[in-house]
Amino acid sequence: MSLLEAIGEPSDLRELDDDQVVALAEEIRRFLVANVARTGGHLGPNLGVVELTLGIHRVFESPRDSIVFDTGHQSYVHKLVTGRQDFSTLRQEGGIAGYPDRSESVHDIVESSHASSSLSWADGISRARVLSGEPDRYVVAVVGDGALTGGMAWEALNNIAADKDRRLVIVVNDNGRSYAPTIGGLANQLAGLRQMTLDKVRTSPAYEETLDKVKHRLQSGGSVGKFAYKSLHAAKKGIKDWWAPQGLFEDLGIKYIGPIDGHNQASVDEALQQARAYEGPVLVHALTEKGRGYAPARANEADQFHAVGVIDPMTGEPVETPSKQSWTSVFGEEIADIADERPDIVGITGAMLIPVGLKKMAERHPERVIDVGIAEQHALTSAAGLAYGGLHPVVAIYATFLNRAYDQLLMDVALHKAGVTVVLDRAGVTGPDGPSHHGMWDLSLLQSVPGIHIAAPRDADTLREELREAVAVDDAPTVVRFSKGSVGAPLEALERLADGVDVLARRGTPKPEQREGRDERDVLIVAVGSMAEMALDVSARLEDQGISSTVVDPRWVLPVPRSIVSLAARHRIVVCLEDGVKAGGVGARIRQEMRAAGVDTALNEVGLPVEFLAHGTRSQVLARVGVTAQQVAHDTVAQVLGTKVPFARPLEGQDLPTGQLPQL
Numbered sequence: 001m002s003l004l005e006a007i008g009e010p011s012d013l014r015e016l017d018d019d020q021v022v023a024l025a026e027e028i029r030r031f032l033v034a035n036v037a038r039t040g041g042h043l044g045p046n047l048g049v050v051e052l053t054l055g056i057h058r059v060f061e062s063p064r065d066s067i068v069f070d071t072g073h074q075s076y077v078h079k080l081v082t083g084r085q086d087f088s089t090l091r092q093e094g095g096i097a098g099y100p101d102r103s104e105s106v107h108d109i110v111e112s113s114h115a116s117s118s119l120s121w122a123d124g125i126s127r128a129r130v131l132s133g134e135p136d137r138y139v140v141a142v143v144g145d146g147a148l149t150g151g152m153a154w155e156a157l158n159n160i161a162a163d164k165d166r167r168l169v170i171v172v173n174d175n176g177r178s179y180a181p182t183i184g185g186l187a188n189q190l191a192g193l194r195q196m197t198l199d200k201v202r203t204s205p206a207y208e209e210t211l212d213k214v215k216h217r218l219q220s221g222g223s224v225g226k227f228a229y230k231s232l233h234a235a236k237k238g239i240k241d242w243w244a245p246q247g248l249f250e251d252l253g254i255k256y257i258g259p260i261d262g263h264n265q266a267s268v269d270e271a272l273q274q275a276r277a278y279e280g281p282v283l284v285h286a287l288t289e290k291g292r293g294y295a296p297a298r299a300n301e302a303d304q305f306h307a308v309g310v311i312d313p314m315t316g317e318p319v320e321t322p323s324k325q326s327w328t329s330v331f332g333e334e335i336a337d338i339a340d341e342r343p344d345i346v347g348i349t350g351a352m353l354i355p356v357g358l359k360k361m362a363e364r365h366p367e368r369v370i371d372v373g374i375a376e377q378h379a380l381t382s383a384a385g386l387a388y389g390g391l392h393p394v395v396a397i398y399a400t401f402l403n404r405a406y407d408q409l410l411m412d413v414a415l416h417k418a419g420v421t422v423v424l425d426r427a428g429v430t431g432p433d434g435p436s437h438h439g440m441w442d443l444s445l446l447q448s449v450p451g452i453h454i455a456a457p458r459d460a461d462t463l464r465e466e467l468r469e470a471v472a473v474d475d476a477p478t479v480v481r482f483s484k485g486s487v488g489a490p491l492e493a494l495e496r497l498a499d500g501v502d503v504l505a506r507r508g509t510p511k512p513e514q515r516e517g518r519d520e521r522d523v524l525i526v527a528v529g530s531m532a533e534m535a536l537d538v539s540a541r542l543e544d545q546g547i548s549s550t551v552v553d554p555r556w557v558l559p560v561p562r563s564i565v566s567l568a569a570r571h572r573i574v575v576c577l578e579d580g581v582k583a584g585g586v587g588a589r590i591r592q593e594m595r596a597a598g599v600d601t602a603l604n605e606v607g608l609p610v611e612f613l614a615h616g617t618r619s620q621v622l623a624r625v626g627v628t629a630q631q632v633a634h635d636t637v638a639q640v641l642g643t644k645v646p647f648a649r650p651l652e653g654q655d656l657p658t659g660q661l662p663q664l
Helices: 010-015 018-039 050-059 076-080 118-131 151-160 185-191 205-219 222-243 265-278 295-299 327-341 359-364 376-388 399-414 442-446 460-471 529-544 562-569 586-596 618-624 629-641
Strands: 066-069 139-144 168-174 255-261 282-287 345-349 369-371 392-398 421-425 453-455 478-481 502-507 521-527 549-553 556-558 571-581 602-608
Touching: 010 050, 018 050, 018 076, 018 265, 050 076, 050 139, 050 168, 050 265, 066 118, 118 139, 118 151, 118 168, 168 265, 255 265, 265 282, 327 345, 327 359, 327 392, 327 421, 327 460, 345 376, 376 392, 376 399, 392 399, 399 421, 399 442, 421 460, 442 478, 442 571, 453 460, 460 478, 502 529, 521 529, 521 562, 521 586, 521 629, 529 549, 529 571, 529 629, 549 562, 556 586, 562 571, 562 586, 571 586, 571 629, 586 602, 602 629
Parallel strands: 066 139, 139 168, 168 282, 255 282, 345 369, 345 392, 392 421, 421 478, 453 478, 521 549, 521 571, 571 602
Antiparallel strands: 453 556, 502 549
């Protein structure tokens, strides 16, 4: 049996001697490379936290002590030592999640993979321990230096530092990167820190007791004593800041240990034991390497294998090279070209220059691409300021992260009618990263923002076209959203209507019962963005059943084009296909506009339920919630026949629908 196979729970780690722990760390790295190479996943971050994770589980007692991982993509080692060593279906439907998951283990706490929140969780949990009469239970938060660029982390630090009576340990995993190298004042400060040899003394209870006694004696000695205390305290602080400038944290009132070598198991264990013995808020600063021990990852300057697909474990090269262009690369090329033409275009990214496609623009115009760190709220308000200054900012973020900046988009951008374009990558169902990464909330959230314009391109050509239309708007926020992965084949329009709506298909012959002289069909299918391909499939299936349809792509789903409302009046039922939540989504907004115009055609919203959807491929997740061409066509046929609500409007001379409404 290997060392790893003998680890069934964290307490087993404490039975190993020092040499065995070092050997285990190397075995874990080999395991990660071999297994993640087969499934894909976050490889580089996990290779970098092996010793830290082992040390945390050796020094603290999970689940009695709570361990919180910021973002959680670096929790694979944690999973391995808490009884989850079957990585054969990692991030696949039915397999273990790529992030902590409470349904998998009592050792998992925070499932959200949005960065910079771990310290707030730790603050709340540690307060709860004290208020519940369990002050001896520790809370350990593992946070990256990249996550410390998020304002939420500093809000939490402000509160943690004000309360000295909580057993809270913050482990800063400092690899100089989030996705890419960490930038900004914080990164510069961390880079300047050096080892402090007095940490072991400074974190001992006796040291603190001695300082308190000296402070009390001097301060009770009148003005001379108080002056002496202030002088000695200032001298002590000056020496500390010269020897180890950790003042960034200690000035807040949080004890600082480090920086330590995060890959030296003895140093890691010793630092964590010191932190545990202190019995108050402590920050352990560990220097680590992303991709540690795997040469292909270390050689990858872009992201050091932050996340990989299926790769050759020997070379790190992808097993399959994508044959199609990605949505992100189409955007990246077009925004760079637009920036060449317009000197007022400024790109903004939140620590994800490459993933959101701004790298090419940054290469051509480095002075006009701004990385704000993991700070989406700041990004949006800063964009409002840039717009006020006469520029047109393009904020490129993942759709799921827009949730964090809703208030700023509403109150700073929209209220001030700022010409800001927000580009949402990974919109809709994203697949293997699970609930916190699906970009399924934006269409619903954005409906309530006054004056906003939302575009949903269906292919590469419409993405280029709609992006240019978006940056031409200078008196309101615009949003362009697109999916994860490869762009499909071009979907040519039969016709573009006067207000920009594209008609993609007209299928079937109107029935004699339908009004003569009008192009009236049974079903109007409104396809939002990447759902256009499914809409055309549904239309073909309906034609096979003798049901006529029109398929349209609104291109701009908000404001609702007037032609959509007019077309709705000329069809028996409207079906809106979207890859966001149905509640308050595009379909709901179209229905409101129809009612306001006096159009009583039934409308069926087809989209995602208001649920947190587990990981799987995009097609698996959509099938799980009934969003497939087969299911939509089946339901639509029933609605046209009058056996399923909402009922299609009956043909002239036809009896009312025969379906039975549920008894309330």
